[in-house]
Amino acid sequence: MKVIQVDKFISEANDKDAARLRAQLKEKGVLFLNLMSSPGSGKTTFLSRTLKDLSDLRLGVMEADIASTVDAERIAALGARSIQVHTGGMCHMDAGMTGAALEGLGTDELDIIFLENVGNLICPAEFDTGAHKNVMILSVPEGDDKPLKYPLMFEQSDVLIISKTDALPYFNFDLEKCRERVRRLNPAIEIFPLSAKTGEGMEAWEAWLRKNIFSR
Amino acid sequence: MKVIQVDKFISEANDKDAARLRAQLKEKGVLFLNLMSSPGSGKTTFLSRTLKDLSDLRLGVMEADIASTVDAERIAALGARSIQVHTGGMCHMDAGMTGAALEGLGTDELDIIFLENVGNLICPAEFDTGAHKNVMILSVPEGDDKPLKYPLMFEQSDVLIISKTDALPYFNFDLEKCRERVRRLNPAIEIFPLSAKTGEGMEAWEAWLRKNIFSR
Numbered sequence: 001m002k003v004i005q006v007d008k009f010i011s012e013a014n015d016k017d018a019a020r021l022r023a024q025l026k027e028k029g030v031l032f033l034n035l036m037s038s039p040g041s042g043k044t045t046f047l048s049r050t051l052k053d054l055s056d057l058r059l060g061v062m063e064a065d066i067a068s069t070v071d072a073e074r075i076a077a078l079g080a081r082s083i084q085v086h087t088g089g090m091c092h093m094d095a096g097m098t099g100a101a102l103e104g105l106g107t108d109e110l111d112i113i114f115l116e117n118v119g120n121l122i123c124p125a126e127f128d129t130g131a132h133k134n135v136m137i138l139s140v141p142e143g144d145d146k147p148l149k150y151p152l153m154f155e156q157s158d159v160l161i162i163s164k165t166d167a168l169p170y171f172n173f174d175l176e177k178c179r180e181r182v183r184r185l186n187p188a189i190e191i192f193p194l195s196a197k198t199g200e201g202m203e204a205w206e207a208w209l210r211k212n213i214f215s216r
Numbered sequence: 217m218k219v220i221q222v223d224k225f226i227s228e229a230n231d232k233d234a235a236r237l238r239a240q241l242k243e244k245g246v247l248f249l250n251l252m253s254s255p256g257s258g259k260t261t262f263l264s265r266t267l268k269d270l271s272d273l274r275l276g277v278m279e280a281d282i283a284s285t286v287d288a289e290r291i292a293a294l295g296a297r298s299i300q301v302h303t304g305g306m307c308h309m310d311a312g313m314t315g316a317a318l319e320g321l322g323t324d325e326l327d328i329i330f331l332e333n334v335g336n337l338i339c340p341a342e343f344d345t346g347a348h349k350n351v352m353i354l355s356v357p358e359g360d361d362k363p364l365k366y367p368l369m370f371e372q373s374d375v376l377i378i379s380k381t382d383a384l385p386y387f388n389f390d391l392e393k394c395r396e397r398v399r400r401l402n403p404a405i406e407i408f409p410l411s412a413k414t415g416e417g418m419e420a421w422e423a424w425l426r427k428n429i430f431s432r
Contacts, residue, residue, distance in 0.1 A: 039254045039337045039366060040358025066338065068364040089368065091307060091338040095285070119365065121255045122282065122336055124308040141357035141383070142256025148284040150255060152305065170386050208336065 014127060017095035021102065029214040031112045034093075035132035036153065039119030041139040042163045042196060044071045047114060049196040053206055057213070060113040062101045064093045071116060080198030081105065092123035095130045098153050111213050119144070125153040133158040133212065140164045140171050142179035147185055154185045159208070162193040165201060219273030230343060233311035237318065238260050245430040247328045250309075250347035252369060255335030257355040258379045258412060260287045263330060265412040267296050269422055273429070276329040278317045287332060297321065308339035311346045327429050337362070341369040349374040349428065354378045356387050360394035363401055370401045375424070378409040383416060 023034045035184050051059055063072040072084035079100040083105040098115060115131060117124045134156040138146055141164060147154045160182055179191060190208060194201025241248045253259050268277055277298040279288040286301035299321040314331060331347060333340045352373040354362055357380060363370045376398055395407055406424060410417025
């Protein structure tokens with residue numbers, strides 16, 4: 001089998017902006033999380049459940065989408081402070097776009113800000129948004145081979161949510177094999193298998209969130 | 217709800233190269249198809265089944281991946297002529313990369329060449345690869361709202377495969393609603409719901425393929 005290698009595209013342009021955002025938010029006591037995943041992994045359902053469960057905290061959400069406001073409408077309906085960012089076709093958020101969105105949202109009197117990044121397992125991993133932690137979501141129907149195919153995303157993430165575990169009986173997804181593949185790329189990553197539909201496993205993730213906020 | 221609009225990134229750089237590839241392949245009688253989808257939509261399973269079912273045709277496959285050879289190994293095991301392209305982190309294939317891969321694969325004595333593009337619903341839609349037809353795959357677990365969120369991919373595709381229909385009983389996916397949303401973006405698109413696992417619906421897709429080849 002032949003293999004062709006194409007030169008790697010490297011962007012380091014926005015690292016400074018990202019570091020500045022990260023420091024400013026930490027000083028204000030706001031934990032900033034960047035949620036990344038494929039399209040259709042259940043990011044918005046997962047985030048909605050998290051917002052409901054942590055209603056004692058002050059939470060803000062930035063929804064990044066190419067065009068629609070589908071997700072932002074779902075989040076706004078929960079009463080969370082939220083803003084929609086339209087990337088106009090762009091496949092990721094960078095620190096500049098994130099900075100503009102943070103300004104639009106306002107960062108006062110918040111404990112956590114979630115950025116729901118564009119659904120994409122590749123490009124968002126290449127751009128530092130200024131988040132304190134990167135959280136990626138892999139859903140059971142996508143398959144346990146994804147760490148082999150999209151390694152950078154798994155390497156860049158502090159937390160891996162394995163979502164839609166209620167679908168495990170219907171798919172050929174080996175949870176242990178997936179864990180091993182992920183840990184080989186990133187030994188320090190925290191892994192939370194869960195179902196936002198049934199609520200199973202949400203507690204461990206939410207305990208991790210509470211442990212990591214700056215402000216209390 | 218606030219909405220921020222970021223300027224659109226437009227790439228038209230490789231349109232000439234793509235047009236040249238398309239004309240050359242047509243002259244040789246080789247139908248070139250570009251398969252695009254999210255990570256985990258079941259592209260490789262779908263392609264494997266198609267290759268098996270059409271074993272009377274002369275088929276070639278180019279597997280584009282960021283890093284691994286997982287998919288290419290599955291395809292090579294079926295005995296199809298195949299080549300792995302490593303994009304080195306790149307989120308899409310352009311006509312230049314495709315041209316190099318076609319040269320590596322060889323285009324003589326083939327009826328169809330499939331390009332399995334990088335798993336990504338955004339960037340691949342922006343770059344003409346030189347394919348005669350774009351085929352996108354949306355899997356049932358991803359949800360019926362994807363046309364709203366990734367419109368360009370649906371607009372740029374000639375065929376939509378709705379895959380993993382065997383999972384319809386376990387997911388909240390409205391086939392009719394999905395069809396309507398897609399046809400609003402792209403009235404001419406051909407839509408084939410199917411399951412590569414059970415084989416249901418494969419025939420209609422394969423009849424379309426046979427109808428569209430140049431060489432017989």
